Amino acid sequence: MHQRFSNPVxxxxxxxxxxxxxxxxxxxxxxxxxxxxxxxxxxxxxxFTGTGFFRPSESFIMFSVISVLQMALVMFITPGLTxxxxxxxxEKQTLxxxxxxxxxSTQIIIGKLLSSIAFLILLLIAGLPLYSIVFLFGGVSPTxxxxxxxxxxxxxxxxxxxxIMFSTITKKTIVSMIATYGAMIxxxxxxxxxxxxxxxxxxxxxxxxxxxxGGPTPSSPITFFWAAINPGALMLTILxxxxxxxxANLTNIxxxxxxxxxxxxSLITVICLFIAIRKLRANMRHNR
Amino acid sequence: xxxxxxxxxxxGSFVALDHFELSIGDGVVCGxxxxxxxxxxxxxxxxxxxxxxxxxxxxxxGKSVTRDPxxxxxxxxxxxxFFGVYxxxxxxxxxxxxxxxxxxxxxxxxxxxxELLELVNLTDKRYEYVDLxxxxxxxxxxxxxxxxHDPKVLILDEPASGLDPRARVEMRDILKHLKSMGKxxxxxxxxxxxxxxxxxxxxxxxxxxxxxxxxxxxIQAQLQGDKRIKVKVVDQLDAARAFFxxxxxxxxxxxxxxxxxxxxxxxGSDEEQVELLRKALLSNIPVYSLNVxxxxxxxxxxxxxxxxxx
Ligand SMILES: Nc1ncnc2c1ncn2[C@@H]1O[C@H](COP(=O)(O)OP(=O)(O)OP(=O)(O)O)[C@@H](O)[C@H]1O
Ligand SMILES: [Mg+2]
Numbered sequence: 330m331h332q333r334f335s336n337p338v339x340x341x342x343x344x345x346x347x348x349x350x351x352x353x354x355x356x357x358x359x360x361x362x363x364x365x366x367x368x369x370x371x372x373x374x375x376x377f378t379g380t381g382f383f384r385p386s387e388s389f390i391m392f393s394v395i396s397v398l399q400m401a402l403v404m405f406i407t408p409g410l411t412x413x414x415x416x417x418x419x420e421k422q423t424l425x426x427x428x429x430x431x432x433x434s435t436q437i438i439i440g441k442l443l444s445s446i447a448f449l450i451l452l453l454i455a456g457l458p459l460y461s462i463v464f465l466f467g468g469v470s471p472t473x474x475x476x477x478x479x480x481x482x483x484x485x486x487x488x489x490x491x492x493i494m495f496s497t498i499t500k501k502t503i504v505s506m507i508a509t510y511g512a513m514i515x516x517x518x519x520x521x522x523x524x525x526x527x528x529x530x531x532x533x534x535x536x537x538x539x540x541x542x543g544g545p546t547p548s549s550p551i552t553f554f555w556a557a558i559n560p561g562a563l564m565l566t567i568l569x570x571x572x573x574x575x576x577a578n579l580t581n582i583x584x585x586x587x588x589x590x591x592x593x594x595s596l597i598t599v600i601c602l603f604i605a606i607r608k609l610r611a612n613m614r615h616n617r
Numbered sequence: 618x619x620x621x622x623x624x625x626x627x628x629g630s631f632v633a634l635d636h637f638e639l640s641i642g643d644g645v646v647c648g649x650x651x652x653x654x655x656x657x658x659x660x661x662x663x664x665x666x667x668x669x670x671x672x673x674x675x676x677x678x679g680k681s682v683t684r685d686p687x688x689x690x691x692x693x694x695x696x697x698x699f700f701g702v703y704x705x706x707x708x709x710x711x712x713x714x715x716x717x718x719x720x721x722x723x724x725x726x727x728x729x730x731x732e733l734l735e736l737v738n739l740t741d742k743r744y745e746y747v748d749l750x751x752x753x754x755x756x757x758x759x760x761x762x763x764x765x766h767d768p769k770v771l772i773l774d775e776p777a778s779g780l781d782p783r784a785r786v787e788m789r790d791i792l793k794h795l796k797s798m799g800k801x802x803x804x805x806x807x808x809x810x811x812x813x814x815x816x817x818x819x820x821x822x823x824x825x826x827x828x829x830x831x832x833x834x835x836i837q838a839q840l841q842g843d844k845r846i847k848v849k850v851v852d853q854l855d856a857a858r859a860f861f862x863x864x865x866x867x868x869x870x871x872x873x874x875x876x877x878x879x880x881x882x883x884x885g886s887d888e889e890q891v892e893l894l895r896k897a898l899l900s901n902i903p904v905y906s907l908n909v910x911x912x913x914x915x916x917x918x919x920x921x922x923x924x925x926x927x
Binding site (some may be wrong): 335337338340341344345348349421423425426427428429432433585610 | 665666667686687691693695697699700701702703705706710714715717718720721736761766872
């Protein structure tokens with residue numbers, strides 16, 4: 330019974346990861362980057378207002394900045410941690426031996442995914458002290474913080490799964506890296522671009538203004554979709570619920586965008602993990 | 618019992634294995650011989666459930682490698698021809714990881730690991746990082762790893778390559794020990810004298826086809842063409858030469874005057890050879906020794922694989 334839940338790959342990867350100096354320096358680098366951004370923001374902001382003080386509304390702005398920043402950082406780090414999971418073992422010629430053990434493909438893939446995510450969670454937790462500053466000044470509810478953390482987790486798991494999938498189906502880590510970063514940039518930036526393009530096109534319906542300026546525009550589910558799956562847009566709508574209403578007005582769809590996000594990223598995760606598990610022992614016809 | 622039936626593996630139009638048929642009994646040590654690219658590693662990979670054949674199947678203890686790979690993995694220990702190790706991992710942690718990968722409980726692993734390290738003579742390297750070990754040590758560690766779940770069948774792809782002569786002797790002793798434990802061992806090697814001493818049976822492969830399978834001696838006999846006979850005389854070398862030159866079965870006579878030795882290729886049967894010796898003695902040729910040169914596996918290998926390079 331105990332064996333069912335133990336995962337040797339996960340345990341070993343965690344051991345290796347926390348032993349490697351690379352991980353420690355990575356963590357330091359992450360924190361330094363975060364502090365520089367926040368420090369920079371603070372100094373610039375207080376200079377602007379000229380008061381030198383920090384009010385709850387301002388601490389909320391800082392909370393937003395940290396949240397979006399962390400999302401961006403984590404999105405950038407995840408492909409680096411996962412895109413080599415299987416392909417690097419192939420390159421180091423350790424994969425063959427691993428595949429002849431009695432571990433199931435599912436166990437191996439999940440172990441790889443969880444060990445990378447564990448490190449990312451560590452990064453997020455290490456960034457928590459920053460939030461304490463925000464809490465000190467008030468203006469942010471714990472519910473908001475928890476919601477944001479859950480969406481970090483979902484995003485990291487989804488992008489991590491994409492990385493593991495590419496790592497399984499490509500031979501070389503470098504190819505897998507490029508593909509995973511490509512997917513990450515698509516989700517993070519290209520979707521925003523598509524949203525703006527779609528939004529502008531919706532505004533000029535065939536050159537004939539059927540609706541008065543400022544009135545409701547024709548609904549466009551696709552434009553709404555691009556916005557809904559964009560992590561940045563999600564962050565903003567969680568932080569500023571008014572923005573969610575704005576999006577609903579713009580696209581005429583009042584469906585909560587976080588549900589679309591949840592479904593879409595869960596689907597990505599499931600599909601990518603399914604493919605990875607299928608393809609891990611690609612040379613065998615029967616595998617699980 | 619390992620049974621290979623009609624095993625075929627194609628890479629595109631290239632046939633790496635061609636309807637390979639073989640069966641190997643339990644507890645047998647079976648050596649696979651063949652030139653580079655003959656298909657040895659291909660067979661081993663299929664048996665190790667890493668590669669699926671284009672056609673045919675193989676069973677180990679009645680379980681099919683293609684239909685029931687999970688069951689096969691429980692009973693085989695596999696050592697690939699090329700393998701890597703994880704860096705940042707110590708020898709005992711390395712074994713511990715694979716032990717866990719086979720679902721062996723932690724308490725049992727604690728007992729098992731020192732025993733395995735002892736078996737492969739690596740006790741003093743227990744707390745060393747594996748990527749810093751020498752090649753021979755890694756090889757022995759990998760062998761220990763393949764034994765961790767006490768498999769009945771060992772599939773060892775060139776386990777002795779890259780080892781120095783002493784390490785090779787040690788490897789052979791380990792394998793003998795494993796044989797005495799009743800394990801079935803499939804082993805491929807290019808170093809043939811090594812195989813002939815260690816193996817019960819030899820399988821000869823050439824370009825994906827089974828050329829011969831049997832006991833070491835019978836394989837040697839089977840593949841031996843003409844025999845070469847060496848005769849030593851006390852004196853009268855020229856007379857001896859004149860005598861042997863007359864025999865119709867004899868060709869390619871060579872003389873070594875200083876050693877008083879004549880060697881020649883003989884095509885006759887064993888009975889005819891007896892007759893030849895009797896006649897020589899009756900003709901007062903002072904033969905004091907006659908021996909048939911043993912062809913060792915090395916020669917056999919060269920003979921079989923000649924075609925592959927033409
Ligand atoms: N992935 C592959 N794609 C194409 N051809 C392959 C592949 N793997 C092996 N081959 C070919 O199959 C043949 C058999 O290879 P294999 O590795 O089984 O030989 P081997 O007997 O183990 O040789 P060696 O003594 O050099 O280890 C070779 O001609 C090789 O080129
Ligand atoms: Mg080989």
